[in-house]
Amino acid sequence: MAALRGYDGVVLAVPVTVPYRRYSTDSTQWWVGRALAGLAAGAGVSHREFDGLSVASFSLAPDSAIGLTQHFGLSPRFLDFVPLGGVAGVVALRRAARAVQAGDADMVACVAADTSAPQSFRQSLENFSRFSQDAVYPYGAGGPNVSFALIAQAYMEASGLSRADFGKIAVAQRANALKNPHALMKKPLSLDQYLNSRPIAPPIHLFDCVMPCAGAEAFLVLREETARAQGLPFVRLTAAIERHNGFPADPVMLRGGWVRDVDTLWAMAGVAPGAVDLVQTYDDYPFISAMQFEDLGLCPPGGLAEFIAGHDFTITGSLPHNTSGGQLSVGQAGCAGGSLGLVEALRQLTGAAGGRQVAGARRALVSGFGMINFDRGLGSGAVVLEAA
Amino acid sequence: MTQERPRKNPLHRTRQPLLPPGGRSRKAHLLTAAAAEGRFALPRCGACGTYSWPMVEACPDCLSADITAAEAPSGAVLLSQTSAEVPADPYFRERAPWRVGLVQMDCGPVALVHLHPEPQAGERLRLTLMLDRAGQGVLHAGPENGGDMSTDKQWQEMTADPRGRRVLITDARHVAALPLARKLAAEGAAGIFMGLPESWKPLENRAAFEAVQGLRFVPLDLASDRSVEDLARAIGGKVEILINTADHPRPGGLMAPAAVTHTRACMETVAFGLMRLARSFGPALAGRGADGGEGAPGAVAWVNVLSVFARATSPEMAGYAAAHTAALSLSHSLRAQLGGGGVRLMTVLTGPTEDDWFQLAPQPKVTGKALADAVVGGLMKGLEEVVVGDVARDLMARLAENPKAVERDLAAGRL
Numbered sequence: 001m002a003a004l005r006g007y008d009g010v011v012l013a014v015p016v017t018v019p020y021r022r023y024s025t026d027s028t029q030w031w032v033g034r035a036l037a038g039l040a041a042g043a044g045v046s047h048r049e050f051d052g053l054s055v056a057s058f059s060l061a062p063d064s065a066i067g068l069t070q071h072f073g074l075s076p077r078f079l080d081f082v083p084l085g086g087v088a089g090v091v092a093l094r095r096a097a098r099a100v101q102a103g104d105a106d107m108v109a110c111v112a113a114d115t116s117a118p119q120s121f122r123q124s125l126e127n128f129s130r131f132s133q134d135a136v137y138p139y140g141a142g143g144p145n146v147s148f149a150l151i152a153q154a155y156m157e158a159s160g161l162s163r164a165d166f167g168k169i170a171v172a173q174r175a176n177a178l179k180n181p182h183a184l185m186k187k188p189l190s191l192d193q194y195l196n197s198r199p200i201a202p203p204i205h206l207f208d209c210v211m212p213c214a215g216a217e218a219f220l221v222l223r224e225e226t227a228r229a230q231g232l233p234f235v236r237l238t239a240a241i242e243r244h245n246g247f248p249a250d251p252v253m254l255r256g257g258w259v260r261d262v263d264t265l266w267a268m269a270g271v272a273p274g275a276v277d278l279v280q281t282y283d284d285y286p287f288i289s290a291m292q293f294e295d296l297g298l299c300p301p302g303g304l305a306e307f308i309a310g311h312d313f314t315i316t317g318s319l320p321h322n323t324s325g326g327q328l329s330v331g332q333a334g335c336a337g338g339s340l341g342l343v344e345a346l347r348q349l350t351g352a353a354g355g356r357q358v359a360g361a362r363r364a365l366v367s368g369f370g371m372i373n374f375d376r377g378l379g380s381g382a383v384v385l386e387a388a
Numbered sequence: 389m390t391q392e393r394p395r396k397n398p399l400h401r402t403r404q405p406l407l408p409p410g411g412r413s414r415k416a417h418l419l420t421a422a423a424a425e426g427r428f429a430l431p432r433c434g435a436c437g438t439y440s441w442p443m444v445e446a447c448p449d450c451l452s453a454d455i456t457a458a459e460a461p462s463g464a465v466l467l468s469q470t471s472a473e474v475p476a477d478p479y480f481r482e483r484a485p486w487r488v489g490l491v492q493m494d495c496g497p498v499a500l501v502h503l504h505p506e507p508q509a510g511e512r513l514r515l516t517l518m519l520d521r522a523g524q525g526v527l528h529a530g531p532e533n534g535g536d537m538s539t540d541k542q543w544q545e546m547t548a549d550p551r552g553r554r555v556l557i558t559d560a561r562h563v564a565a566l567p568l569a570r571k572l573a574a575e576g577a578a579g580i581f582m583g584l585p586e587s588w589k590p591l592e593n594r595a596a597f598e599a600v601q602g603l604r605f606v607p608l609d610l611a612s613d614r615s616v617e618d619l620a621r622a623i624g625g626k627v628e629i630l631i632n633t634a635d636h637p638r639p640g641g642l643m644a645p646a647a648v649t650h651t652r653a654c655m656e657t658v659a660f661g662l663m664r665l666a667r668s669f670g671p672a673l674a675g676r677g678a679d680g681g682e683g684a685p686g687a688v689a690w691v692n693v694l695s696v697f698a699r700a701t702s703p704e705m706a707g708y709a710a711a712h713t714a715a716l717s718l719s720h721s722l723r724a725q726l727g728g729g730g731v732r733l734m735t736v737l738t739g740p741t742e743d744d745w746f747q748l749a750p751q752p753k754v755t756g757k758a759l760a761d762a763v764v765g766g767l768m769k770g771l772e773e774v775v776v777g778d779v780a781r782d783l784m785a786r787l788a789e790n791p792k793a794v795e796r797d798l799a800a801g802r803l
């Protein structure tokens with residue numbers, strides 16, 4: 001493997017969230033349009049100045065990213081389409097970062113958006129992937145819940161973790177969400193409520209599941225000098241990893257692809273594993289967040305139960321985690337879920353997180369995870385961001 | 389222990405049939421073909437021998453495109469299990485909870501399977517490739533030692549067990565009719581309507597028929613529009629399995645003096661008779677595919693007992709083969725139409741049977757009992773294609789190998 005090349009000079013700016021809705025009569029194109037408008041307003045430039053566009057979405061059909069250039073009057077020289085679900089945000093950022101670093105673009109608008117209608121979740125399940133069509137959906141396992149229940153069952157057996165361990169994560173996220181006006185979940189959640197919630201596919205219960213919704217997340221990727229010239233608050237990208245189908249020989253997904261690249265991540269970041277002020281994991285299920293704590297080196301192998309017991313994951317706690325409330329409490333706006341943590345970390349590290357600001361936040365770990373094509377999530381990624 | 393099936397509450401509406409998701413890649417239908425015949429097959433690479441799951445277009449180990457559905461060991465271990473309590477799909481939602489498992493097959497791949505109620509994680513399993521209610525191939529896992537399938541509502545949903553169901557056998561004069569009635573009664577059929585054509589003609593073993601529990605003769609002449617319609621009006625809504633045994637075998641080649649007369653009569657019964665049945669009984673069966681709710685006996689299957697000469701023409705039985713070929717073709721159309729109601733069409737291709745009309749056919753011929761066992765066995769496994777008897781199986785194997793050679797063999801009178 002070639003020597004690691006860092007992301008020197010690459011920064012992120014202008015966190016944009018188009019407020020989520022459970023259902024929307026508007027198309028995904030509308031949500032992308034609102035996100036671009038938010039980026040332009042936040043950057044104080046015309047959207048025509050964006051010479052790079054990266055779009056992550058499942059529900060853009062019949063468009064791909066290229067049609068959106070004409071739709072929104074852009075003339076980019078860098079264009080990317082990453083319909084990669086929960087890992088799309090990290091993948092989009094990595095690619096955009098190299099493009100601006102190399103000078104192929106100056107200012108890349110990274111937008112993740114999906115709309116939601118009462119039937120759209122089921123319809124998207126039907127057409128999710130070839131393997132799913134042939135070997136998952138016909139088993140009554142449409143949607144990730146059943147597939148993740150099978151993983152969770154095996155993971156609990158192997159790790160010795162209990163639903164109460166995962167519940168602690170979900171309950172802390174709900175507490176965080178109550179400080180986030182964008183979060184769709186507005187009521188407090190207790191551990192008892194979590195434990196006694198309706199079974200969906202045991203051991204997955206209602207409060208293990210995200211609520212599908214419509215929404216968009218967006219940010220700009222640019223070089224530090226460009227951000228400074230525009231007078232934009234920014235954060236630095238110091239490390240990034242990405243891996244797909246990381247452990248094809250594992251019979252059940254008891255670890256994610258992060259394990260293969262975690263050493264690279266912390267070496268690039270130049271800090272000890274876990275030396276961060278806050279963590280945003282990809283929380284399609286609380287147990288997947290728990291798995292990431294271990295896989296991303298926040299705790300030693302086998303030390304997860306102790307790690308969870310030893311930390312307070314709320315905004316004022318010892319390890320603020322998913323400070324927006326995460327997808328579990330904000331909602332899962334399709335592919336935008338993969339950018340929720342990035343945008344939230346960008347807010348936190350630029351001091352723009354308002355009522356949920358983590359005091360003195362300087363460094364954040366953000367992860368992505370996506371695409372349960374058949375029996376496991378295929379994509380894993382993570383980045384480390386540092387305040388300027 | 390076999391449980392009695394609950395009868396449908398007559399105050400309840402007839403539940404509309406829903407189907408499980410039926411979308412499949414074209415290549416995945418290699419597995420559908422195996423499931424239809426009750427073979428256990430998995431995608432395997434012809435170059436390196438690696439088994440895969442799901443169906444792939446190239447081997448993930450060596451990228452060879454030589455992928456077939458090949459015979460495979462059916463053992464597996466259960467890695468993990470759950471039950472879908474609130475599935476998104478309407479078919480499964482209506483039948484929830486639906487138990488599924490993640491299994492590691494002895495030959496390598498991991499798969500999601502429909503899971504029998506008994507097995508727990510770590511236990512050994514036996515896999516079956518079967519057709520689901522949409523007629524598409526799926527994997528089912530049951531206990532390694534077989535287990536009690538009558539307690540597995542998911543297995544029951546995908547098979548056509550006669551238990552608690554009412555069966556119409558269209559022609560009592562077929563050599564398999566009596567053994568079929570006996571076998572179905574033994575398997576717990578709730579009633580047997582036995583069609584009797586030309587009821588003024590004596591039926592030699594009438595007393596033996598009448599000794600079968602739950603059997604009732606009904607007048608039925610497939611060559612008559614009126615007869616079929618009358619019977620459908622009387623019992624069309626009470627038939628959950630229809631077994632069409634009507635036949636009209638007459639020897640003679642194309643140049644026999646009575647060839648046209650015999651062929652017309654055979655067509656009238658075997659081909660047009662099937663059309664009459666389809667028109668009168670088809671909609672009632674297809675509409676009752678999910679009748680009676682969970683565990684209660686809705687309509688499940690239609691069986692056409694046909695001659696293997698539908699696939700390979702014996703010139704000595706020219707008109708007979710033509711009529712059966714026509715009926716086989718009609719069977720495929722009927723399958724598509726019944727499929728919308730989740731009702732399975734099973735085609736049974738038999739070699740010459742042990743009766744007077746096949747006097748000149750060489751042994752081994754198929755006995756009525758062997759044919760009946762094959763029909764009921766096929767229903768209980770939920771098959772779609774059944775071939776009965778050594779002659780028929782041999783012909784089908786030869787056809788798959790070299791159809792031109794079969795044509796020459798049959799031309800020379802070599803069955």
